[in-house]
Amino acid sequence: MSTQASRASARLMISPAVLLLLGWMIVPLAMTVWFSLQRYNLLMPGMEAFIGLDNYEYFLTDPAFVTAIWNTLALVLGVLVITVIGGTLLALLLDQPMWGQGIVRILVIAPFFVMPTVSALVWKNMFMNPVNGLFAHIAKAFGLQPFDFLSQAPLASIIGIVSWQWLPFATLILLTALQSLDREQLEAAEMDGAGVFSRFFYIMLPHLARAATVVILIQTIFLLGVFAEILVTTNGGPGTASTTLTYLVYVQSLLQFDVGGGAAGGVIAIVLANIVAIFLMRMIGKNLEA
Known part of the structure; x- marks a missing residue:
């Protein structure tokens, strides 16, 4: 059998799975786009009508939209900074005998396997509670006033909770990359008189650059959709202090029952997420080619 015939038969065999995958992706997306062009409110049955881009205009001019965008960016950047730096330090520590x-290593990686809802509830009730939380008891032991994290610093608290969940992932990827580093190169640098910091900045850090780029890409895609931690801790508040774009779509769709407006917000979120993903893919491509 020729190579061309083999390729044709291979494409024919995998085509059902590809078509099923495309349908699984395209049908919900098409329905979301369709609803975003409709006046579809669950509190007004029978009032559905095609209104074009009005839902998009309403969502984009919502005073909470700009706040949600900034909160989303702050959440993503804050978690990335903490996990990449913390993951590098933990990887260096775990690499030592x-x-x-x-x-x-198992204890360090364990938080990644905890469900987001469970971990958020544990942090909310056992650590950050201003009355019975661990941090409140520590503050009282030193004669200090307990700090209400979720009310006075809601977004920073969510960043801390999400960072705790994703730190093991970054540590695992960076530790794997660190262990692939040629030890003879480090030993040669040490024999040439290079200190600890010189070996780290000139040998280890460039070697970890590709792994760090992969961590940033994967985490960013998932962090843009953080929802459960916000729902069970702050509900987007106080006010809109911890409302992200994903949570704003939830408020529009399921709390205000405006399916059309929520669908428009979902489409906007998809577009923004794809822009970020394309930018990161190009960045990781250039890094891998270097």
Whole structure:
């Protein structure tokens, strides 16, 4: 059988799976776009009508929209900074020989397997509660006034919770990259008189650049859709202090029952997420070619 015939038969065999995948993706997207062009409110049955781009105009001119965009960017950037820097430091620590190294690695990676809703509830009730939380008891022990994290610093608190969840992922990727580094190169640099910081900045850090880029790409895609942590801790408040774009779509669709407006917000969120993903893909492509 010729190579061309083999390729044709391979395409024929995988075509059902590809068509199913395309349908699974395209049908919900098409329905979202269709609803975004309709006046469709669950509180007004029978009043559905085609209104064009009015839902988009309403969503984009919503006073909470600009706040949601800035909160989303702050959340993504804050978590990326904490996880990339913290993950690098933890990777360097876990790469050192120590007693119980396997157990320590498992404990460090464990938070990544905790469900977001569960971890957010634990942080809310056991750590950040201003009355019975651990941080409140520590503050009282030092004679200080307990700090209400979720009311006075809601977005920073959510960034901390999400960072705790994603730090193990960054640590695992960076640790794997660090262990692939040629030890003879480090030993040669040490014999030439290079100090600890010189070896880190001139040998380890360039080697970790590609792994860090992968971490940034994957985390950014997921962080743009953070929702559960906000829902169970602050509900987007106080006011809109912790409202992100994803949570604003939820408010529009399920709290205000405006399916059309929420669908328009969903389309806008998809467009923005794809812009960010394309930018990051180009960045990671250039990094891998370097």
